[in-house]
Amino acid sequence: xxxxxxxxxxxxxxxRPEVDMKSQFTKICFGRRILLLPLIVLALFSCSNQKGGAxxxxxxxxxxxxxxxxxxxxxxxTVLKDFSTNELLNLGMRSDTVxxxxxxxxxxxxxxxPFFLEVKNPTLRYLELFVKDFSGTYVSQGKKGxxxxxxxxxxxxxxxxxxxxxGTGDLVFKLYSEEPISFETSIYAESVFEEMDSxxxxxxxxxxxxxxxxxxxxxxxxxxxxxxxYLVYCLYILFISLAQLSLAGYSKLFLFGDNYRFFEVSAVLxxxxxxxxxxxxxxxxxxxxxxxxxxxxxLLGIGVIYxxxxxxxxxxxxxxxxxxxxxxxxxxxxxxxxxxxxxxxSGYRPALYFLIAWSFFLIxxxxxxxxxxxxxxFQDLAxxxxxxxxxxxxxxxxLALANRINILKKEKEQQQQGKLEALKENERxxxxxxxxxxxxxxxxxxxxxxxxxxxxxxxxxxxxxEKMASLGQLTAGIAHEINNPINFxxxxxxxxxxxxxxxxxxxxxxRQKGKEEFSEATRxxxxxxxxxxxxxxxxxxxxMLLRGxxxxxxxxxxxxxxxxxxxxxxxxxVKKVDLHDGLNSTMILLNSAMGRVNVxxxxxxxxxxxxxxxKINQVFMNIISNAIQALQEQENNEHPLVEILTxxxxxxxxxIEIKDNGPGMPDHVKERIFEPFFTTKQVGxxxxxxxxxxxxxxxxxxxxxxxxxxxxxxxxxVITLPIYQKTARNE
Numbered sequence: 001x002x003x004x005x006x007x008x009x010x011x012x013x014x015x016r017p018e019v020d021m022k023s024q025f026t027k028i029c030f031g032r033r034i035l036l037l038p039l040i041v042l043a044l045f046s047c048s049n050q051k052g053g054a055x056x057x058x059x060x061x062x063x064x065x066x067x068x069x070x071x072x073x074x075x076x077x078t079v080l081k082d083f084s085t086n087e088l089l090n091l092g093m094r095s096d097t098v099x100x101x102x103x104x105x106x107x108x109x110x111x112x113x114p115f116f117l118e119v120k121n122p123t124l125r126y127l128e129l130f131v132k133d134f135s136g137t138y139v140s141q142g143k144k145g146x147x148x149x150x151x152x153x154x155x156x157x158x159x160x161x162x163x164x165x166x167g168t169g170d171l172v173f174k175l176y177s178e179e180p181i182s183f184e185t186s187i188y189a190e191s192v193f194e195e196m197d198s199x200x201x202x203x204x205x206x207x208x209x210x211x212x213x214x215x216x217x218x219x220x221x222x223x224x225x226x227x228x229x230y231l232v233y234c235l236y237i238l239f240i241s242l243a244q245l246s247l248a249g250y251s252k253l254f255l256f257g258d259n260y261r262f263f264e265v266s267a268v269l270x271x272x273x274x275x276x277x278x279x280x281x282x283x284x285x286x287x288x289x290x291x292x293x294x295x296x297x298x299l300l301g302i303g304v305i306y307x308x309x310x311x312x313x314x315x316x317x318x319x320x321x322x323x324x325x326x327x328x329x330x331x332x333x334x335x336x337x338x339x340x341x342x343x344x345x346s347g348y349r350p351a352l353y354f355l356i357a358w359s360f361f362l363i364x365x366x367x368x369x370x371x372x373x374x375x376x377x378f379q380d381l382a383x384x385x386x387x388x389x390x391x392x393x394x395x396x397x398x399l400a401l402a403n404r405i406n407i408l409k410k411e412k413e414q415q416q417q418g419k420l421e422a423l424k425e426n427e428r429x430x431x432x433x434x435x436x437x438x439x440x441x442x443x444x445x446x447x448x449x450x451x452x453x454x455x456x457x458x459x460x461x462x463x464x465x466e467k468m469a470s471l472g473q474l475t476a477g478i479a480h481e482i483n484n485p486i487n488f489x490x491x492x493x494x495x496x497x498x499x500x501x502x503x504x505x506x507x508x509x510x511r512q513k514g515k516e517e518f519s520e521a522t523r524x525x526x527x528x529x530x531x532x533x534x535x536x537x538x539x540x541x542x543x544m545l546l547r548g549x550x551x552x553x554x555x556x557x558x559x560x561x562x563x564x565x566x567x568x569x570x571x572x573x574v575k576k577v578d579l580h581d582g583l584n585s586t587m588i589l590l591n592s593a594m595g596r597v598n599v600x601x602x603x604x605x606x607x608x609x610x611x612x613x614x615k616i617n618q619v620f621m622n623i624i625s626n627a628i629q630a631l632q633e634q635e636n637n638e639h640p641l642v643e644i645l646t647x648x649x650x651x652x653x654x655x656i657e658i659k660d661n662g663p664g665m666p667d668h669v670k671e672r673i674f675e676p677f678f679t680t681k682q683v684g685x686x687x688x689x690x691x692x693x694x695x696x697x698x699x700x701x702x703x704x705x706x707x708x709x710x711x712x713x714x715x716x717x718v719i720t721l722p723i724y725q726k727t728a729r730n731e
Contacts (some may be wrong), residue, residue: 058186062087063103067172074130074138074172077101091181093319097126097174104169104187116193117171118160121183122146122249123264125176127159132170139167145175146252146260156197157249158183162190179264180322204250207391211241214394218401229284230401236281237394239274244390246270268313268321275306275328282336285400286343286351295339302331353400360392499538506533574725576608579616579656583644586620590628597631602645606654610725615697622694623658623717630662630715637661652723659716665709673707701725 064083070076077099083089091098119127126145130138144159166187175181188196215237222230245251246267256263279299283289288296305328313321336358343351506529580603587599624642631640645657665673674695698705702722709715 058188058192059105060087061102061104061171061185061187064089065101066091067099067101069099074099074132075136077172088182088184094177094181097176098181100173100175102171102173102185104166104171104185106166106169114190115163115166116160116188116190117141117163117166118156118158118186118188118193119144119173119183120158120186121177121181122158122252123177123179123267124159124181124183125178125260125264126174128174129161129163130172130174131163131165131167132172133165133167138170138172146258146263157200157253160193178318180319204245204248208241208245208254210391211237211394214398215241218398221401221405225405229281232277232281232284233397233401236274236277239270239277240390240394243267243270243274265313268309268325271325272306272309272313272328275309275332276303278332278336279303279306282339282354285397286339286354287348288339288343291346291348292339292342295335295342298331298335299339302328302335305331350400353396357393357396357400360396361390495541499542502533502538503542574610574612576610577613577616579606579609579646579654579721582613582617583620583646583656586617586624589621590624593625593628595628595632597628597640597642600641600643602643604645604647606646606648607723609654609721609723611701611721612697616701616721619694619697619719620658622691626691627658627660627662627715631660634663649720654721654723656719656721657716658719659714661714664711664713664715666711670707670709674705 062084065079066081066083067077068080070078079101089100091100117129124145125147126143128143129141131141132138141161141163144161171185215234218230218234218237221227222234242251242255245254246263251266252263256266279302283296283299286292288299305324309321309324309328312324337355340351340355340358344355510526583601624644627642631637631642634640640661642658642660645655645659647655649655673691675692695705698719698721702725704718704720706718706720707715708718
């Protein structure tokens, strides 16, 4: 019987096809109404009228003309384009200073107090207002704009002029902007404008307070649960708030001041960054990659478009950046809503929160678009539904994320309960299996006892095989080392024969000439022959070749002597031995296997040691050859090194340490290296008896063998032998 499978927490949290969608929608809409009530009251307050009568209504100009001015004569203007039916003037991108004429209905104002004329575009760099008086002269009312320092930079969102007398109502705007030029003009009574401006600032501060509280709230949740979606949502709240404040002009007052360049790019840049985080948030929050993978790819494409918006705006492709922003906004409005609907239909409850929140945001967008089309829903506060919509969206999504914690907690409890039941079932199965295993263990114990006896016999055979393997290694080393000097001697035989043949030829020539009287010509001929044959060089070469042959012969003698010292076949009793000779002879035999491994000897003065020389040399051979093999298998070791150190301990003991800078051994391997048949080598490359035999030899000599190893730091074998043996021991 198998234990219960683990529940997939993420899967359980997402897929809930049995949820009653209608009831869930009702709970979401009305279950949090207490939390949403302050914001709804704020929205109604922002859209309500503060004053009654005609004074509360502003006068909007809906008669514009794009004109051309020559020689700065405003009376001699040429009309380039008529916008007589539009309250919103849209000139698009303009690379030079433009003049716009507007006509205001002065009689509609119905008051004699000074007026505020507001041009609702906070990104205008330069704006100068001219009013035509009853004498036909255009009088400048001042300069405003983001680049005008001093009197031009005021505390209002958009350029506004306090005008004592509108004269004939014939107005001319001289303006310049590197952003798209689009604005509408409203005229207010002074008292109405100041009160409305105060309401705007109050609502903006409330909006900032709400969004800042939501940002900090979700940031705390992120540090509490360490869920990435909370961090993404915090960044989305931050940048969507900054984008809305920049669009309304508040960032100029609160953030950038007279730094007009940052203010101009802030609306597009903040919108693009908020769009990127919005795409990231919806993909994470709605699990689109799992639930709706096809739409997930579309959302990725929208994120790419927002990335292009950033690129184009940073590199001053202003008009293209605005077009891409409009395109991305249109795609967001459609596909975010569609993604939420499809996720909600699949049974994912958090999608309902997103659907409601996005609906509020879209309502704000629609009201803002209607305002741009000239359809007034909330009069001069038509831009505030965008702020209210984003605030409602942020609150609802924050509630959804808070609810996510409860869902995770509930699912975790269910998962833990399932694990507890599975553990109980596993415990019962374990008890049943223990009874069966005890019976099997009894049978296997008898089989193992029989097998142990067979293994002991096999061990004896393998020990002999290990000895034969060591003997084969010795034979191979001897053959390799003797082969080189013999080849050296044989390769010198041929040039030696050739040189001797030349020498004999000269001697023969002298003998032939000696039969005759040595004349001048003869001597000259003989001298020429010696020079042609380079007689002096021949003598030197013969000497060099003979010395080479002598050197090869000496090396052959040393190798044979080293083999004799290592094997000590003629010594079967305990005798005093120079351990340095044994180490040196071992290194000679292992010279062919060294490769790139370096050996450093640090010998101290030690006395002769009573031991079986052949057995001790076998110990040296096994330990050093293992070290060489480990170093050669370590490819990333640039300087493989074996160090041999000898010293005297307490006058009666000698210490031999053989260490390397190889890969080392983990603890579980180090604890078993002296066990018979244990090996880390590949099949066929080791029997696992070498170090067990070494340990037995040192034990029979009444010594100790210790190993120190750290993974990645190398291995050290320390042999301690008594200088004197009480009794002769044979293995």
